[in-house]
Amino acid sequence: MSSIIQVKDLNKDFGEIKAVSNLSFSVSAGQVYGFLGQNGAGKSTTIRMLLTLIKPSSGTIRIFGMELQKHRKEILRKVGAIIERPDLYKYLTALENLRIFGIMSGIKISEKKLMDQLAMVGLADRAHSKVKTYSQGMKQRLGIATALVHDPELIILDEPTNGLDPQGIADIRNLILHLKKDLGKTLVVSSHLLSEVELIADSMIIIDKGKKLVEGKVNELFDPSETVVEVKTINDEIAWEKLKASQLDQFILNKRNDAILLKLHREQVPVVMKEMVQMDIGILSFHSKHSLEDYFLSLTTANQHVETVAN
Amino acid sequence: MWKLLQIELFKIFKRPRTYIAFGAIAAVVFLIQVALKFDGKSYIDLLMSNLKDSFDFNDDFKLDLLNGYLICFVILNTLLIQMPLLVALISGDSIAGEANMGTLRLSLTKPISRTQYMLVKFLASVIYTVALLVWMAVLALFGSMLIFGTNDMVVLRSEGIEQIQSFDVMWRYIAAFGYAAVALTTVSALSFLLSVFAENSIGPIIATMSIVIVFTILSEMNIPIYDQTVKPYLFTSHMVAWKGFFYVKADAEGTTINGSIENLPAIMRSLSILLIYIGLFFGSAVWVFRKKDILT
Numbered sequence: 001m002s003s004i005i006q007v008k009d010l011n012k013d014f015g016e017i018k019a020v021s022n023l024s025f026s027v028s029a030g031q032v033y034g035f036l037g038q039n040g041a042g043k044s045t046t047i048r049m050l051l052t053l054i055k056p057s058s059g060t061i062r063i064f065g066m067e068l069q070k071h072r073k074e075i076l077r078k079v080g081a082i083i084e085r086p087d088l089y090k091y092l093t094a095l096e097n098l099r100i101f102g103i104m105s106g107i108k109i110s111e112k113k114l115m116d117q118l119a120m121v122g123l124a125d126r127a128h129s130k131v132k133t134y135s136q137g138m139k140q141r142l143g144i145a146t147a148l149v150h151d152p153e154l155i156i157l158d159e160p161t162n163g164l165d166p167q168g169i170a171d172i173r174n175l176i177l178h179l180k181k182d183l184g185k186t187l188v189v190s191s192h193l194l195s196e197v198e199l200i201a202d203s204m205i206i207i208d209k210g211k212k213l214v215e216g217k218v219n220e221l222f223d224p225s226e227t228v229v230e231v232k233t234i235n236d237e238i239a240w241e242k243l244k245a246s247q248l249d250q251f252i253l254n255k256r257n258d259a260i261l262l263k264l265h266r267e268q269v270p271v272v273m274k275e276m277v278q279m280d281i282g283i284l285s286f287h288s289k290h291s292l293e294d295y296f297l298s299l300t301t302a303n304q305h306v307e308t309v310a311n
Numbered sequence: 312m313w314k315l316l317q318i319e320l321f322k323i324f325k326r327p328r329t330y331i332a333f334g335a336i337a338a339v340v341f342l343i344q345v346a347l348k349f350d351g352k353s354y355i356d357l358l359m360s361n362l363k364d365s366f367d368f369n370d371d372f373k374l375d376l377l378n379g380y381l382i383c384f385v386i387l388n389t390l391l392i393q394m395p396l397l398v399a400l401i402s403g404d405s406i407a408g409e410a411n412m413g414t415l416r417l418s419l420t421k422p423i424s425r426t427q428y429m430l431v432k433f434l435a436s437v438i439y440t441v442a443l444l445v446w447m448a449v450l451a452l453f454g455s456m457l458i459f460g461t462n463d464m465v466v467l468r469s470e471g472i473e474q475i476q477s478f479d480v481m482w483r484y485i486a487a488f489g490y491a492a493v494a495l496t497t498v499s500a501l502s503f504l505l506s507v508f509a510e511n512s513i514g515p516i517i518a519t520m521s522i523v524i525v526f527t528i529l530s531e532m533n534i535p536i537y538d539q540t541v542k543p544y545l546f547t548s549h550m551v552a553w554k555g556f557f558y559v560k561a562d563a564e565g566t567t568i569n570g571s572i573e574n575l576p577a578i579m580r581s582l583s584i585l586l587i588y589i590g591l592f593f594g595s596a597v598w599v600f601r602k603k604d605i606l607t
């Protein structure tokens with residue numbers, strides 16, 4: 001698969017603050033690419049750089065094989081986006097908003113096409129209502145319709161499920177999957193909700209403090225045969241020392257405030273548990289987790305731990 | 312470009328707040344016209360109070376003076392001072408309003424250059440300003456001509472009065488309104504520049520008015536040290552030069568010369584200064600905006 005987006009050594013400084021640091025990644029055509037990180041990790045800054053809203057301090061961005069700054073108009077003609085909230089002209093109707101952003105996208109769009117677009121996001125019957133009368137979920141769907149109005153090849157959605165109820169989240173998820181599977185679009189979806197990305201993304205990147213922690217295919221990064229085990233003990237300090245001094249050291253992922261995290265293959269779980277008992281570690285609980293959420297937390301907290309130790 | 316301009320105008324004229332300015336102008340013009348219709352003689356008496364020792368005006372002459380042309384002159388004198396606020400309401404909102412609504416970031420992800428975006432926004436503000444002036448001309452000039460009729464126009468000046476024959480008036484108004492459009496565009500450009508720095512429209516509107524008020528006070532103050540050093544460079548000093556179109560040359564006998572302007576070079580100089588200001592304000596706005604990171 002060819003790369004639609006290629007980012008290399010991207011940096012962005014806001015004065016003393018380093019928002020994005022030496023970030024490199026690539027997005028292949030026809031896939032949903034998850035862009036993950038906690039709030040403030042640098043996701044929105046990176047996405048804004050992909051959309052030319054923010055100028056990088058250094059580094060290169062190539063989209064559709066062209067350098068972004070040199071071929072901005074040409075590239076943006078083939079890109080649709082919503083950034084954070086889907087803010088639109090509240091005093092205008094959905095149809096008027098869609099028409100405006102359609103014209104701004106540089107193509108002639110018929111009234112029928114606009115109505116089709118609204119129908120796709122389930123807003124055809126409210127086409128002539130002013131946006132100020134819309135619920136958050138409806139605004140979000142209209143935002144997506146404005147991103148899609150010019151039939152872009154690449155769709156960038158920054159936190160598309162923010163502020164939505166479970167039904168709204170499910171609707172957006174289904175829409176993303178429809179865009180990928182039925183229309184062959186490439187999507188970059190940023191989120192801090194890993195459970196969402198887990199369900200829709202083919203590949204993903206996890207960033208923290210503007211730096212890449214990990215990038216790859218979701219099914220490879222999140223190996224179902226592996227598990228993160230959260231161990232709570234009577235005395236974490238003693239338990240930590242004993243584990244570090246033992247052969248179990250290789251399984252330690254990191255230490256949180258109230259637990260030690262181990263990364264194990266499923267078959268290793270009972271063996272390690274038995275060994276810890278034999279080492280006289282006072283185990284309170286031994287909890288095996290499978291979700292990407294834990295994987296993400298283990299990575300980001302590990303990153304924080306490393307920094308703390310370094311400092 | 313034309314499509315984008317149409318969009319901007321559509322957005323401006325779809326907003327209820329746009330019509331506040333049109334309503335305010337209509338209200339002021341109407342109030343002045345009503346007052347002068349019913350008590351115009353008192354106003355003329357007041358206007359001529361300094362001259363009553365030199366001239367003897369009878370009541371018929373006073374009523375002749377009170378015609379549509381003079382009423383429009385009075386209205387222009389009153390309203391053109393307030394107009395900057397009305398213009399700033401839209402220009403100050405131009406970029407800052409979009410930032411505040413969150414639509415700026417969406418607009419700038421479209422394949423439009425930032426310079427083009429700014430140009431369209433500014434042109435829309437200028438068209439709005441011209442629309443306000445046309446509205447004012449319709450109400451103040453044509454409305455007054457309809458209500459009060461037309462006659463020779465008398466202009467009161469510090470050294471006396473001058474009479475412009477009725478057939479010689481209309482082109483002066485066209486020129487004056489044209490000049491006022493440039494003067495108000497200067498305010499619009501200032502407000503537009505300030506709008507680039509803000510994330511809500513209140514800031515640029517208040518800042519514009521503050522600058523206009525401070526500059527106007529400086530322009531009006533009679534302090535010798537400012538006369539040559541500061542005043543000639545303030546745009547507010549040149550905004551009132553539209554009056555120059557109503558100051559006519561006189562021959563040796565003191566009779567006004569039809570079609571003449573007393574000091575056309577001064578008007579042209581003022582016009583040039585305003586155009587330079589517009590260029591500076593707009594150029595700076597584009598320069599800043601092109602470099603700006605959109606974080607809203």
